[in-house]
Amino acid sequence: MLKKVEAIIREDKVNDVKDALAEIGIMGLNIFEVRGHGRQGGIQLVGRAGTYQVNMLPKIQVNIVLSDRNLEAAIDAILKAAFTGEPGDGLIFVSPIDEVIRIRTRERGQDAMMYPGDIDERKKVSKG
Amino acid sequence: MVNQINAGDTAWILVCCSLVLLMTPALAMFYGGMVRRKNVLSTLTLSYIFMALIGVQWVAFGYSLAFGTSIHGWIGGLNFIGFHGVDAVPNPDYSKTIPQGLFAAFQMMFAVITPALITGAFVERVRFKSFLLFSLLWATLVYDPLCHWVWGQGGWLKNLGVLDFAGGTVVHIAAGFSALAFALVIGPRKGFGTSPMEPNNIPLTVLGAGLLWVGWFGFNAGSALAANGVAVNALLTTNTSAATAGLVWMVLSWLDGRPSTLGIATGMVVGLAAVTPASGFITPMASMVVGAVAAPLSYYAMRFRDRRKLDESLDVWACHGIASTWGMIAAGLFATVSVNSDGANGLFFGNPGQIGIQILAAIVTMGFAFSMTYVLAKALNASIGLRVSPMEEEVGLDISSHGERSYS
Numbered sequence: 001m002l003k004k005v006e007a008i009i010r011e012d013k014v015n016d017v018k019d020a021l022a023e024i025g026i027m028g029l030n031i032f033e034v035r036g037h038g039r040q041g042g043i044q045l046v047g048r049a050g051t052y053q054v055n056m057l058p059k060i061q062v063n064i065v066l067s068d069r070n071l072e073a074a075i076d077a078i079l080k081a082a083f084t085g086e087p088g089d090g091l092i093f094v095s096p097i098d099e100v101i102r103i104r105t106r107e108r109g110q111d112a113m114m115y116p117g118d119i120d121e122r123k124k125v126s127k128g
Numbered sequence: 129m130v131n132q133i134n135a136g137d138t139a140w141i142l143v144c145c146s147l148v149l150l151m152t153p154a155l156a157m158f159y160g161g162m163v164r165r166k167n168v169l170s171t172l173t174l175s176y177i178f179m180a181l182i183g184v185q186w187v188a189f190g191y192s193l194a195f196g197t198s199i200h201g202w203i204g205g206l207n208f209i210g211f212h213g214v215d216a217v218p219n220p221d222y223s224k225t226i227p228q229g230l231f232a233a234f235q236m237m238f239a240v241i242t243p244a245l246i247t248g249a250f251v252e253r254v255r256f257k258s259f260l261l262f263s264l265l266w267a268t269l270v271y272d273p274l275c276h277w278v279w280g281q282g283g284w285l286k287n288l289g290v291l292d293f294a295g296g297t298v299v300h301i302a303a304g305f306s307a308l309a310f311a312l313v314i315g316p317r318k319g320f321g322t323s324p325m326e327p328n329n330i331p332l333t334v335l336g337a338g339l340l341w342v343g344w345f346g347f348n349a350g351s352a353l354a355a356n357g358v359a360v361n362a363l364l365t366t367n368t369s370a371a372t373a374g375l376v377w378m379v380l381s382w383l384d385g386r387p388s389t390l391g392i393a394t395g396m397v398v399g400l401a402a403v404t405p406a407s408g409f410i411t412p413m414a415s416m417v418v419g420a421v422a423a424p425l426s427y428y429a430m431r432f433r434d435r436r437k438l439d440e441s442l443d444v445w446a447c448h449g450i451a452s453t454w455g456m457i458a459a460g461l462f463a464t465v466s467v468n469s470d471g472a473n474g475l476f477f478g479n480p481g482q483i484g485i486q487i488l489a490a491i492v493t494m495g496f497a498f499s500m501t502y503v504l505a506k507a508l509n510a511s512i513g514l515r516v517s518p519m520e521e522e523v524g525l526d527i528s529s530h531g532e533r534s535y536s
Binding site: 052 | 324326380381384385386388390391394427428430431434443446
């Protein structure tokens, strides 16, 4: 089974999260610059004369697709690296993925997700 | 006495002419940074176009209407049409030691920036064609007569003895109250008051404010029309007022939250606008009072404007109209002939009558600029329309009016 992890994190945590994932052997990821807000609903900024409310704040969305056997390790790494304890730390969404095809080799599914030196090789899982 | 061209005076006003020219691009940046990213080019163009538009209008007939032979104190005659006779020979009515051509060029830069100031009122929604027509009409029917009243030989306010060194009435009160009238007619931007309208590039605005300060040395010190002690005094009062207003604005902003960068830059510009009419008549210490009082006046005028839900978008009225009204009054309080023997004494130097003249000139300017702009804007709105369509406004004027994007 393949899963997609979408983690909405603080802009300044993006390198910490990338490093924490690389540390456990999760190599492939995409990041997006996104804007939005959670329950907290934004922050106050200071204008020319007085303050105003801004509700769409810049965030980073990290997208990873991985085997479900590696899911908890990835979530754990993100939780540790993206945490400050203040409102605005973000959310992690997990959803199923139907298929993955690596364009270069035409490998499909779990095989397409495996790289030399990655988390699966460390766990001594071999390609099916 | 033969009018003799003075090389020092001429060199200095040539430099000042360039400094004041620089203020229009600076203003474009100051405004351009404060709008949303879809309207940056539009906002820059609204200011820049005046270098072209007035650059032609002034030579063709604007200078003549402002500084030609007075017709009963109301308007200049047509004797300088096409800069006829405006050449290397000084015109003793205005400046005995520099060529009249240079005086006319220096005055042109004021005529360029004044209507550009008004554009802050209607950015992000004005229709370009209507704006061009309005601008040409405003320059001809508002700026040129007003300039004649205050600075033209035989102008009726000049004859009353009004003190307006570098354009408190002609430039800043006129622009500020015209902005207010135009904003009332054109109405608020789509989504004003409900969705935040964040500045796209505050660094650009800060750079613009800095260059305005540089240019303002030419604006105020150059208005001495000579390289002399009055020019030096004007430069000192200009700097002192801007510095004081910047500091006071910083404190006001801090009390309301944090010392905002945009706020500090705004405060500096307010200090510059405030001291403009008084700069050549008061001492540096008096200009400290001018700046210190101007900052809270404009700051709370801005808050008042915002509470009234009036979308005078970039606060031309609060920054220029209010600050310079105070500057006109301040000239009536602090002016002293020990600074400028061609000036007059104010209230604190034993001449209480001066303050009445100052207030009269300010009120006349407000009334004239506001009502003329209101009528012009209403007429254009009823005929060709002042605003772009809601869809064009949504897309942004960069694409819908100019077919360009600032950033790809």
